[in-house]
Structures are given as C-alpha cells and as structure tokens.
Amino acid sequence: MHKQTLQYHATPEKPDAVYARKLQEVIGGQYGEITVAMQYSFQAWNAHIPGKYRDLLFSTAAEEFGHVEMLATMVAQLLEKAPLGITEDALQDDPTVAAVIGGTDVQEAIAAGAGARPVDSNGNPWNAGYVTASGNLLADFTSNINAEMQGRIQVARLYHMTDDHGVRDLLSFLLARDTHHQNQWLAAAQELQESGLEEVPVPSNFPQSKEHQEVSYQAINFSDGEEMASGPWASGPAPDGIGEFTYVPVPPEGVPMPPPTRPDARFYGTTDMPNVMEKAAGTVQDKLNKE
Amino acid sequence: MHKQTLQYHATPEKPDAVYARKLQEVIGGQYGEITVAMQYSFQAWNAHIPGKYRDLLFSTAAEEFGHVEMLATMVAQLLEKAPLGITEDALQDDPTVAAVIGGTDVQEAIAAGAGARPVDSNGNPWNAGYVTASGNLLADFTSNINAEMQGRIQVARLYHMTDDHGVRDLLSFLLARDTHHQNQWLAAAQELQESGLEEVPVPSNFPQSKEHQEVSYQAINFSDGEEMASGPWASGPAPDGIGEFTYVPVPPEGVPMPPPTRPDARFYGTTDMPNVMEKAAGTVQDKLNKE
Amino acid sequence: MHKQTLQYHATPEKPDAVYARKLQEVIGGQYGEITVAMQYSFQAWNAHIPGKYRDLLFSTAAEEFGHVEMLATMVAQLLEKAPLGITEDALQDDPTVAAVIGGTDVQEAIAAGAGARPVDSNGNPWNAGYVTASGNLLADFTSNINAEMQGRIQVARLYHMTDDHGVRDLLSFLLARDTHHQNQWLAAAQELQESGLEEVPVPSNFPQSKEHQEVSYQAINFSDGEEMASGPWASGPAPDGIGEFTYVPVPPEGVPMPPPTRPDARFYGTTDMPNVMEKAAGTVQDKLNKE
C-alpha cells in the first residue's frame, strides 16, 4: 500500500539545480536509498526464518522506499526553476549562471524534464550490483551496518554543501534515521550471535577442521610497513574467541607456479616451439579433414 | 614487485570446465578477490593517517592480488582439457558432456582460449561499482568485515560443489585466510573505537544536536509483522552507548506532499489544464519569436 | 506501509532450479516488475499535475512492487531443493541432473544461497537505464503500454516453459493483471488526448512552424523493399489528424559532408600533410616553451 504523504517535510527554500545533482547520490548511488530499500527487501524474501528478523527487514525496507520518495520530491523542487536556455550574454553578467551550467546533471533536464532520476550524482544508472542478500543474516546485517554508515557519511557531507534551510531540515531528519538504523543493525547482529544462530567467523558452522588452520590467525605482512606489527590483529586473542593472532613479518617462501597450460590446438593459443605449432597446424588440418 | 611463486598450491586433480565457471565468482564477482584487492588499495591511497592502519591496508591488498593469481591459475588448469568441438553423437552417449556444454562459460573458450577472465560466474565483467573507500576508517573496516564474510560464505559453498582434492585444498587455504581477515578487520574496527578515532554512529563528530534527535532511536514499524517489537532494537540502550531505543508500532501521520512542480513550459511536461497548455504554447512561441 | 501478505498464491508444486533462473527475467529484466515499479514511481514523482493521473501512477507502482515480492517468493521456493554438490556418478545416472547443472543461475546458489536476485535470466543486474520518466504524460503512458505488452508476452512465453500448476497459477494471475494494465494505460493515453492536455505529435505544443514541415509527412524509402509503398504510412491522412502522407521512393540527393575538423594541434589528431604536422610539432613546442 502506498500513502500520499511524506514521513517528513521535503521542501527547499529556493531552487538549486546544482545541488539537485548532488542529492542524486543518496537516491541512486552505491549507498543511496534505492540500494538499501532493495537490499532489505531481497534479504527479507530470501530469509529462512520467520519472525523478528524478517519483520525488521520488511519494516526497514518500506521506510527506505519512503526516503527515496522524499528525496525525489525534493530534487524535483530544486529543479523547478532549472535554467533551460542560456546565452553568452547572460554568462558574462553572472558567474553563478556559469557554475549552474557546468554543475547540473543535464539529463535531469533533457531526459526527465526537470525531474529526479534513478541515477547517482555522476549520472550512472542505479544497478543491482550494489545489492547484497546472501541468506546468512550475520553477514547481511554487517553489510547493512556498513550501508547505513556510508549513507550517513554521505548525507553529512551533503549537509555542508548547502545552506538552504529546507534541504538541511530534511537531511537532519535522514541523519537521525541513519543513526537509528546503524544502531538497529548493530543490535540485531549482536542478538544473532548471542542467540547462537551465527557466529564469527562466518559461516560459523563450516567445520574449521577442514580449513588450513595453521594460517587462520596469522598476520602476514605483504608490504614493508613496519607498524602493521603493532596492531591488535598481530597478537593476542582474535575477536572470534577461538584463535590467537601471530605475526609473520615476511611472507613464507611460496610454491612454484604450475607449468603453463596447453589447451587443444584449435584454441589457437601461442605455444612455445615452432614445430609444436606446425604439428598443431597439422593436427587442426587432420581434424578438419576428418570432420 | 611481483614474485613468480604462489602463496599455496593451486593445481586440480583433473579438468572441470563447469567448475571453472563457478570459480569465476570469487575472482571477478561482487565479493571476489579483485574487489577486495582494489578496495583495500584505494582505502590505503585515500587514508588520512600514516601508520598501522594504512600498513595493514597495503599488506592485505597485496595478499589479495596474490589470491587472484592463485585462482586464475587454477581456472586455467581446470579448463586445460575444455571440450571445444562437440557432436550430437557424443552427447547421446554421455550425459556428462551435456552438462559440460550447458554449464561452462562459453566466453572462457571463445574469448580467452581456455583461460581465466575478470568476470563473475554469470560472465558479468568486474566493475568498480563494487568498491568502497570513503576515507572514514570505521565505515570502511565495516565494509571490509562484510566483504570477508560474504567471500568466506561463497568459498564455503564452492567447497561443497566439487570433490576434487586439489581444488578443495586451495579452498581450504582461502577459507583459513578469510577467517584471519574477518578477525583482523574486527580487531581493527574495535581498536579504532577504543582509541577514540571514530565511534558509532559514524561519522561520530557530526554534531548530533544538528540531527532530529527525536527520531534517532525510534524503532518505527512500517510493516505489519508484530515480532519486530520483541528485538533488542526496540527497547533498551542502543549500541552506540548514547541513546535508548523506543518502539513505535505504527508510523506517525506524515506530512502532505508538496504540490507538483511546474517547470518552464519549454520542458514540455504535461500540466493540468488545456488553457495552461495553450498559454504555454503561446509562451514558447513568444520566446522563439524573440530569439 | 508493507503488508506481509501476497496479492495471490505463489507456491510451486515442486522445486525447479532451472525454471527459477527463467523467472528472473520478469523480476529483474528489461521489462521485469522492478522496471515497471520504478518507472511508475518516478513518473509519479516527476508529475506536474495532481489528481487522477498521478493517483493512478502511485497505485500501479505499489501493485508492481507487490508483484516483485510474489515472484521473489516463488523463486526462493523453486530453489529450495537446488542441488549444491554434484558428482560425475550422479550425472551418468540422470540426464535431468545434467540439465539442471547447465541451466541454473549459479549465482542464485553461490551468492544468494538459493534465493532470488535483482537480475535478469542471464544474470545481468537490473539497472535504471530501463526506466523512462520524461514528465510528458502521453509519451510516458505510451512507454507504459509498451512495457505492459512486452511484459505480458514474456509471461505468456514463460507459461509454456513449465507444467507446474502452482507456477502456472501465479502466471495466470499476472497475465490477467497485465491485461488490465495494458487497457488502463491505453485508456489513460486516450483520455489525455481527448482532454487536450497532450496530442500527437508529442510534444504537441512545440510550434510546428519551427520544424521543416516539408519532410514532416514524407515516407522516404531508404531500403530497396518495394512493399513499403503499400502501407497506410505512405499515403492518406496521418494519425495526428494534421498532415497527409506522401511517398518518396528514393532518398533525395543529400548535401555534401562538411570538411573534416582540424582541432588544436595539442590534441595530436592526425592531419593530412607532413608539413602541417611539422608545423604542429613546432606549435606544440612553442606553446610548451612559453608555458
């Protein structure tokens, strides 16, 4: 069900076509509202248990679709007075106009007729490669914590890119909801672990005896930065409560690469000796003759 | 510097062109080794502090590039005997051949000549939309924890899709390194918070007085699942140690949508009254006459 | 608001991992339910008039999100028994298994853990390049008619690709709704024209005096197919009620191409005479010396 109201006010003080482009980032960017709305929806549909976690996913997904709506409404208003035709004379009188020309998303004008679009602030169309829904809730809630963190950082940056009180009012609301959602997914991830449904390392019921445990807690240094040794990941107990970190300052001698492959001659890859190739040509010819 | 050795053995017992396609997921998929190698590299280049965190990023990035190499080497060997030409006769004798035809990545044959490719298991080219590097280390380390969790789940699933001892041996090694990397980023995220460099909610130095604090800890239910109320996100202290969760069973009445926008008539959007449009046409004509 | 019910039953008789992949087309393909849900939403947000057209857009968008949910639920069930590990022995006993291996979307297994994904039947992530929302309602409703036609064709084709009664039952429901939506957008497009809000050719208030009217109704034949002359587009009144079609059997002689461009020498494009290039090199050198 759709309701024709908004969760919060979304009206700017004045038009700002350059800022309209920037706001697209949190509509259709990697960590925009479309991403979280779709991500939480697919996590809910792929959930393997009924109950509180799935209810939480459905609820938050619905809220995020509402945020897309608020932002799209805001963008349309910021664009309402977007300049369409422009002449050199106008430019020479007013550097602001110059900035507007350069800084707007011209597709918002040409394709959408002064409207919002499901794209990011560089005009890249939103795509589902941003979505994570693995069926493993601890991994997916961690993905959600990250998404809400990245999203709140972007909204905070956008807050400083305008001094329009109407826009800032909406961003203040979104920042508060992001605060809640960060906390919410952190609480959910903690609950999952406390109830024993899943633990670190994920997936926790893959039998650790089947992994090469001698390297499961080794902090191997593949760079020449010496301070890597001084972090808590180089010694002491690991966060999973199982292992103990050790530090390996230089990677152990590796194993030799296996010899190069030599596929069927009819793939026409280059091999090493002329007579091999001649033979290959012969082989190809032979096979063709037989066919 | 590149060394022509591998961190671990990467040789299958026998060719398996269908499995070669599946392994592409952890080379060039959303959470494949190219993603983490590139992600950690860009996080290091965008880091704003020298020292242990950046050293850790550089080191882990270098290791992940090595994992791309091990997996690409493995794929080439799995493909070494990939079938190229096939006839109906062969099919009728052998259902295995039928599966191979259907299940392989035909571009590995046609484009790469029986070699690995920087694509996922459905043949989608790897793209940088998978990469996260915000400059905020707590958000980025959380992204890394997620990436290592998703990656380890995928490797665990792939482990069960083959019984080739050579392949499983390599996967056992990668599973162990993923165990370490999950623990490593968890330890790094914890250290960051303990040292006060960054805290939840991220970004922690955005002044909370500027957000709409009345909704910062509200668990608002936008779905009709009743169990959402029973989670730790609906009451009690929030994980950030600042707020206290409250539960709102039904979203508050929203605010009315602002009226629709009415951009310049020369955008040719549809507006509501015929005479408006006639006037618009007149306006367009007037403007054109003036130009 | 989200409700945890479905508009119609969505339960298959039995698992079918190959068909699960095919159903992805109408979830995340060019004309899948995500496309129409997003398209109608953005058309509503970019609408420039309140009232019945915008109400219709909001309502239909909400229904289409519900269809995504029904299909994603169906896919998860079709995948519930998806095979994970497979051996050669199994294959040799059962050609069905061979088909399953070849025909499934392996990312549904590896990435989603036997769940639905926002991708099409070839695994291409859904992207917003599929969405149309121009602000001009007659153009956009025509886009919607097309989307519902293409969608219904695809569902009809999918109907014949399974004999599972549960799946067919859901598709029968979707086919009926597509019937309604085709009719609905046709009715809306007709109403728009009757009320004079917009007419053919779109946009109707661009002054036709400004276009080259001598070619506005010419059916010019750029191929050598002689039957083009016999269609209703080659003679008689045009559907816009303004012009009269005429037929031009061979394209008129064109105008000469303008001469090639010669940009700044520092773009290093190839120009036609050696001495020009020498002069260009000199120019570059001169400019560099000055800088």
Next chain:
Amino acid sequence: MHKQTLQYHATPEKPDAVYARKLQEVIGGQYGEITVAMQYSFQAWNAHIPGKYRDLLFSTAAEEFGHVEMLATMVAQLLEKAPLGITEDALQDDPTVAAVIGGTDVQEAIAAGAGARPVDSNGNPWNAGYVTASGNLLADFTSNINAEMQGRIQVARLYHMTDDHGVRDLLSFLLARDTHHQNQWLAAAQELQESGLEEVPVPSNFPQSKEHQEVSYQAINFSDGEEMASGPWASGPAPDGIGEFTYVPVPPEGVPMPPPTRPDARFYGTTDMPNVMEKAAGTVQDKLNKE
C-alpha cells in the same frame, strides 16, 4: 552501402563545446539515434513475415543510422575549437570560460581528441539494454512510437538550449522526421490491428480462458489517492473491446506468505533454532566425512 553525403545540413555557426556534450544525449542516450537504428534493425532481422512491415523497418533503420552520422558530424564541428589548456588568469577574466570548463564532456577531449562519442550527455556508454525486439510487431511498434515521442521531446528541449542557427536548423529537420516517424508507427500499429494480425491485449492469441479473468479488468487502488476512481480506466468498456472496467477502492485481503524456505545446510543460510544449526553443522561434517 554508405554514401558520403548527409540527409541535411549539419554545420553550426560557431563552436560550442558545452552544447556538444548535450547533443550526445540524442546520439548515444537511451532514446538517441543509435538506439532506434539498432532497435529497428533487430526488429527487421527477427521479423517473421516478409513484406511491408519488414520493408518499413529496414528503411527506417537505415535513415536513423544517417541521423547518427549527421549528429556526430555536428558534434565534431562544435568541438573544433574546444579549449584544451586553461589557466587561472583566463578564468578570472571570463566567466564563460568557467562555464565551458565545467560543462564540457572531458572525455570528448581526452579520449576522442575533440570528436563525437557513442555515449549520452553524462558520458554513459550506449548499451544494448535500451533495445527492444520481441518478434511481436504490435508490441514492438508501440515501443517504436514511444521511442520517437521521447526522442522528439528531447530534441525539442535541446532546441531551446541553443540559439545557434546552424544547430537549430538541423534540429528542425530532425523534429520533422520525428513527426513523421511517430505518425508512421501509429499508422503501422493501427494497420496491424485492422488486419487482425495482432490485437490488444498483446499477445492476443494467448487464450484468455487461461488467465484469471476475474481480475483482468479491475482497477484496484493500491494508494490513497481518491481521484483514481474518476478516470476512464475505472469504469466503462476497456480499450480492447472485450472487457468492462470495474473499480476496487481497496485491495482485497491477500493470501498469507508461504513459510520461509530452508535450503540445504551447506548453503549456510541462517535458520531459526540453535539446535537446527548444530544439527546442520553435524550434517555438513557428516557429508564432508563421507566425501
């Protein structure tokens, strides 16, 4: 066969690198000339009847390739004097230069050396996800009507973004051809229906008895906009001449969602009870021991 003439003049009065970027939309955008050229070509190749419809498709496709050529030629000329090097001094004297810097497509300079590119006005490469060719001519002609409408709207908007007479002259020509092509596809769609080859709803020979006819003409309101009831889609005869619309003000109670799926434990999805997971771990271990 290619002819080195253009259908119409394509020479600007003066260079305009900012406008060159905008013109890219109608070369390589969603509704640019590449899209229609490719779309009509694939529709022709996939046509299942010889004769007038296919002749029309081939002819129009060829014309549209000519339009790509005219626009690419125009873009190259608009870019001929594109600025390459720029200093702060220049900027301080001239705001126009500032606009040019910000508003140009820098890849037209860096990658194409002041030339046209197969991309849209935001630099997104053209991709074949824009193309529709279903084999069903009524659906495809409707897609074509839409494409010509969207295209003409974009050209009309672009017309107002310049006052260069040479550019406007070319756009006037294209607007006229778009007028013809809209009319042409409308005439073709009507002819198809009159000849009984295809009717609404598409596909018309899917037996309607197989769809859930009780909802085939129901205008169900999934939003809270009350004016939806007042449109011609809510009562009266449907445009397909078969059904009669009825209005359903509130969606009927849906059916319960099916229970969540529980795939093989080796997918490592999260399920609901700790002992289930323990059992799952046991199962995985058992299976691994057997392998």
Next chain:
Amino acid sequence: MHKQTLQYHATPEKPDAVYARKLQEVIGGQYGEITVAMQYSFQAWNAHIPGKYRDLLFSTAAEEFGHVEMLATMVAQLLEKAPLGITEDALQDDPTVAAVIGGTDVQEAIAAGAGARPVDSNGNPWNAGYVTASGNLLADFTSNINAEMQGRIQVARLYHMTDDHGVRDLLSFLLARDTHHQNQWLAAAQELQESGLEEVPVPSNFPQSKEHQEVSYQAINFSDGEEMASGPWASGPAPDGIGEFTYVPVPPEGVPMPPPTRPDARFYGTTDMPNVMEKAAGTVQDKLNKE
C-alpha cells in the same frame, strides 16, 4: 541506403539453439561485428583529413554492418526450432535435450521470441565502452588490427564448435574477410608512417625533450623472471628507430610516498589523533554555528 540482400549465404543445415548462443559473441561481444562497425564509423566521423583513409573507414564500417546482418539472420534460423516447453519425461529420454536446455541463451527465447539480440555469448548487452576512436590514425589503425585479429581468432574457434556445413560456410567467408581486413589495416598503418603523418612513439609530435628520456628505453624488471633479459626489448635498437634499449634487472629505489592528505574536517575522514578529531568536531560545530 540499405539493400535487402546479404553479402554471402547465411543458412544453416539445421537448427541449433546452443550454437545460436555462441554466435552471439561475434555479433555483440567485445570484438563482435557491432564493435567494429561502430568503431570504424566513429573513426571516420572524427577523422581530421579527407581522402583515402576516411574513405577506407567508411567503406569498412558499411561492410561490417552487413556482417551483423548476416550473423543475426543466421542466429534467427538456428533458433527457428528452439524448444520452448520441456518436461522431465523428455529429458530422461534424451541427453541432447538436457544440453540444449542448459546451453541456450534463455533471453533469446523469453525476450526476443527466438531471435538474435545485440548481446554477447553470456548475454551481456553490447556497450560502447568497447569502441576506440581517438582521432590519431596510427593509434586507431593499430586498434583496428587488434580488433580484426581477436575477431578472426574467435571465428576460428567457433568454426570448430560446429559441424553444420551452412554455418561453417558463412564462417569461412568471414574468416577470409578478416584476413583481408587484418592486412588492410596493417597496410594503412605502414602507409601512414611512410608518409610521415604519424610515427612511433605515438603521438610522434609530442616533443620528446619534455619526457623523462632517461627511462624512455629502459627495460626494468618488476618481477623475478630472469628470462625477461633475453628478449629484443632489453637490448639493441628500439623499433621507433630513435632509442637504444637497456636492461635494469631490479627497479631502482623509489621515492618516499608523500604524507597522507588531511582534507577539510567536514569530509569526516579518519585522522590520526583523538584531539585532532575533537578539534575537528569543534571546527564543524563552529562552522555550523556560523552558517
């Protein structure tokens, strides 16, 4: 102008839906016919000299569009008898059917109704990121030589993947044309150099005095493979006729990385000391108070 004939026969002996998918690679893949047709077209439109080179580009582009047509026609015929509905019974009788199910492009059926599509053999839509047109003819002709080489290799591989005489006959024709086009671009590249229009290194009129000439001919070994020293790139005269190669077995000591950047505090990146961050928080607060 379009002619409704084909350059060569394109009719298979019998349908083969699996092979139809494979042929898509040379229609809509990275090195398919769409790529070369578009690439040569844009090179012609961006050419900066009239005459033989541009004539050659126009001519070859037109031929390549004809090749797209031949291949699309072939694909439609290979799909003419594509299976649509399939039952388990059928599978159990016939492994060939199993292979067909797994190996076909299901979008050719669901979206195109048994027709060709502008995609590659994995269903990735063709995109313009494959196209090269820099305005520098020596670079672009080298790109063309490469495209014709890659294309001929792919056609040769495809030749061995079928024994249908009709398909092979068409491929034999395309192989011959690729032979010509490889030779043609090689001849053109050589002519360009002989006429002094462009030379190696490209761009040849960038003044070499402005590059760091001490490393312009150094073969520096960044790996530990010892045989790199033995190639003609490590000693002797360079192919550009200007420099002399020298070999550097180990990369020289590099320069230290510059210190990390410290952007504005309002970007919320993580910096190194808690008090810095506190100060940053203060700064942000100060700035917000002022705004």
Next chain:
Amino acid sequence: MHKQTLQYHATPEKPDAVYARKLQEVIGGQYGEITVAMQYSFQAWNAHIPGKYRDLLFSTAAEEFGHVEMLATMVAQLLEKAPLGITEDALQDDPTVAAVIGGTDVQEAIAAGAGARPVDSNGNPWNAGYVTASGNLLADFTSNINAEMQGRIQVARLYHMTDDHGVRDLLSFLLARDTHHQNQWLAAAQELQESGLEEVPVPSNFPQSKEHQEVSYQAINFSDGEEMASGPWASGPAPDGIGEFTYVPVPPEGVPMPPPTRPDARFYGTTDMPNVMEKAAGTVQDKLNKE
C-alpha cells in the same frame, strides 16, 4: 609484495580539484593504468608457454599497478583542499570557484571524501570489458601496443591541460615509460613472428584452404569515396606476404535473404496471415489442453 615507495615523485604544486577529475581518465578509463595492469596480468596467467614473454607480462603488469598508485596519490593531493561548502556570495566574487563547482567529480567529494576512485573522468566505474587476453600472443601484444599508444596520447593531452609543474613532472615520467612500453610490445610482436610462433593473418595455423580465399585479399568499396582505390591496401602484395590485393569498386550483387523464420506459435511472434494466427491460437489452445 608491496613497497611503500613510489617509482617517481607524485606531488602537485597546488590543489586543483577540476584537474583531479581529469586525471581519473588515466586511472580508471578505458585505457587507464588499471586496464593495462589487469590486462597484462590476465595475459600472463593465460599464457601457454613459460619464459621470456610471460616474464615480460608479469613485469610490466607489476609496473602498471605502481602507476595506478602514483596517480591515485596525486589525485588525493590535488583534492586535499577541495571546496566542500559553497555559497552564492563566494560565486559572485570569483569565477574560478564557479568553474571548480562545475568541473569537479562530485563523487570524489561525496563518496570518497576527497580521494581517488577507480572510475574514469566522467565517473564511469572501471569495468573488465576493457580487458583483452585471448591466449594468442601476437593478437594480445597488438592489443598492448594499441593500449600504450592510446594511453600516451591521453597523457600528452592531459599534459597540456595543466601548468602545475608537479603534475607535469609526473606526466613526463609516464610519457617516457609509455614510450618504452610501445617499443617493448612492438619488439615482442616482431620477435614472435621472426621465431615463427605466430604470423599474420592471426591465427596463422588455421588452414587458409578452409577460408573463402577468393575474397581474402579483395578491397571491396562499400562507400562512394573514390580515393579508397589509391591506398596500398587496394593493390600490391599484402603485408602477410601471402596474398596480393585486388580492388573491387562496387560490391558484387549479394545473395537473397533467406525467408523469415516461423518459430513455435507459443513464442507469440507476429506472422503474416490472420488464419495462420487463428490456427496458431488453436494450436496453443490444443497444447494447453493437452498439458
């Protein structure tokens, strides 16, 4: 192994956020350093012979990753003082600010917090569709020559777009290395041919008797440019040393297109006669009745 040094200095004299965007082209564009680093890596992993060619590929790949690092470091410094918040007052005082607003990559600010990103200068994410690795070394080295030519042209153009001595110093270094790499791949391609491992036309061991040799050396003119006949590709010996070019001024009469296909009626494509369609409807009904 990663070393925390750079191959050369990478520090600008002063910040320049607009130029930072332009530099992204050679980081994450079609011919940026990520492309060549990944391309040479995959060519090495897919090589079918050990020794000097593979050593060369590994070495050059490692160097190119170092170039990504140098450029990313440079971009971060150019962005260090990137403007974040901007007011109209500031704009009215300073056109430079206007240019900066319009010309920057806003995602570098919003998403990366003033850091480099793996995208091109229009913000398109890098994708693996740019990579070529066919297993055939002559084709792949030709691809590499092209990549180094295109890359050097782009760096040369970028050189003229700044007068910052620090940036130019880095570009001078990269130009020199591109000079070497062009020469290197040319030398390698020549060596391959001299050693008989591969020759023109590629693939050289496909038996030419199997291609339609009558058109293997025909310069057929598909355009109306008369100067095509005067090039070295129209007469004389072909560069492969095998054939002799001949010139064909007008394409020979082609063969008729095969008749349109008529797939299964359940694909719902449009066919030509009403009664066929009625029969089709009957057929569909019959088949459905049977199912």
